[in-house]
Amino acid sequence: xxxIGMDEMALVAVxxxxxxxxxxxxxxxxxxxxxxxxxxxxxxEFQRGVDDMVxxxxxxxxxxxxxxVADTNALRREIEKSIDPTGDIARxxxxxxxxxxxxxxxxxxxxxVAAPEKPPAP
Numbered sequence: 001x002x003x004i005g006m007d008e009m010a011l012v013a014v015x016x017x018x019x020x021x022x023x024x025x026x027x028x029x030x031x032x033x034x035x036x037x038x039x040x041x042x043x044x045e046f047q048r049g050v051d052d053m054v055x056x057x058x059x060x061x062x063x064x065x066x067x068x069v070a071d072t073n074a075l076r077r078e079i080e081k082s083i084d085p086t087g088d089i090a091r092x093x094x095x096x097x098x099x100x101x102x103x104x105x106x107x108x109x110x111x112x113v114a115a116p117e118k119p120p121a122p
Contacts, residue, residue: 020028084090
């Protein structure tokens with residue numbers, strides 16, 4: 001992790017023995033061990049938090065992909081786009097449009113049928 005070799009470790013141990021003294025050295029080493037353990041726990045917790053965020057992000061991406069696949073119209077459009085990108089086949093398969101015949105007789109000239117008149121009541 002720190003890329004410290006045996007020579008460097010031996011030098012640190014000798015300096016610690018001289019500076020701290022043989023009486024307090026075990027206590028100091030225990031304290032250093034606790035600090036290292038606490039640092040590892042914090043690093044592990046941080047890593048788990050990052051892993052959880054990555055997992056949630058992957059789940060949201062997976063959910064959006066599933067929603068895309070579930071949309072049948074989108075799937076149909078993708079298939080049509082890959083088979084007929086220009087739309088020529090779809091236009092050739094459409095039913096021909098029939099023109100509406102023009103009205104030859106206007107409605108004003110058509111005779112109207114009147115209801116028969118009722119005789120007056122006696």
